[in-house]
Amino acid sequence: MKKSMMIASFLLVIALAVGCGVAKSDNPGNKPAAQAPAGNTSGGAAGKTGGSATDGVHAEAQKMYQAKCTACHGQDMKGGAGPALMQVGSRYKSADEIKTILMKGKDGMPGGLVSEEEAKKLSDWLMTMK
Numbered sequence: 488m489k490k491s492m493m494i495a496s497f498l499l500v501i502a503l504a505v506g507c508g509v510a511k512s513d514n515p516g517n518k519p520a521a522q523a524p525a526g527n528t529s530g531g532a533a534g535k536t537g538g539s540a541t542d543g544v545h546a547e548a549q550k551m552y553q554a555k556c557t558a559c560h561g562q563d564m565k566g567g568a569g570p571a572l573m574q575v576g577s578r579y580k581s582a583d584e585i586k587t588i589l590m591k592g593k594d595g596m597p598g599g600l601v602s603e604e605e606a607k608k609l610s611d612w613l614m615t616m617k
């Protein structure tokens with residue numbers, strides 16, 4: 488009885504060792520390749536949509552500013568032909584007031600440089616300049 492038990496458990500150990508060896512050599516080939524990229528992509532995408540919705544709009548506004556407003560207000564918003572805009576957000580109570588200036592103009596400030604939708608983005612962004 489005892490001898491056969493020892494042989495049986497000995498064989499079992501060998502079987503397990505071989506089994507593990509086979510399992511280990513299978514896993515690196517299959518699982519990481521199939522699972523890791525999928526996990527990374529969905530994680531990254533979720534982070535992007537969640538975190539930077541406003542950042543995206545502000546970046547867009549900044550690009551519009553660079554394209555259409557720097558001639559008079561300066562690359563760094565310090566002004567030129569037009570006034571400095573670095574603290575324009577504290578001069579107005581709401582983004583709507585700024586939007587109206589962008590749409591309709593005001594003295595030397597030409598209106599209609601941008602569409603209404605663009606004016607909304609620009610004024611939201613300019614309101615953050617305080």
Ligand code: HEC
Pocket residue numbers: 551552555556557558559560568569570571572575578585588589593594595596597600601609613
């Ligand atoms: C042709 C030159 C010119 C261009 C181009 C221009 N502006 Fe102006 N802007 C002015 C002038 C001049 C004023 C001052 C108007 C006044 O006397 O009240 C002004 C005023 C403003 C004001 C009000 C500032 C304050 O302190 O009251 C804002 C906001 C503004 N501009 C934003 C913009 C944006 C955004 C753009 C780009 C879409 C732009 N401007 C393009 C000349 C310009």
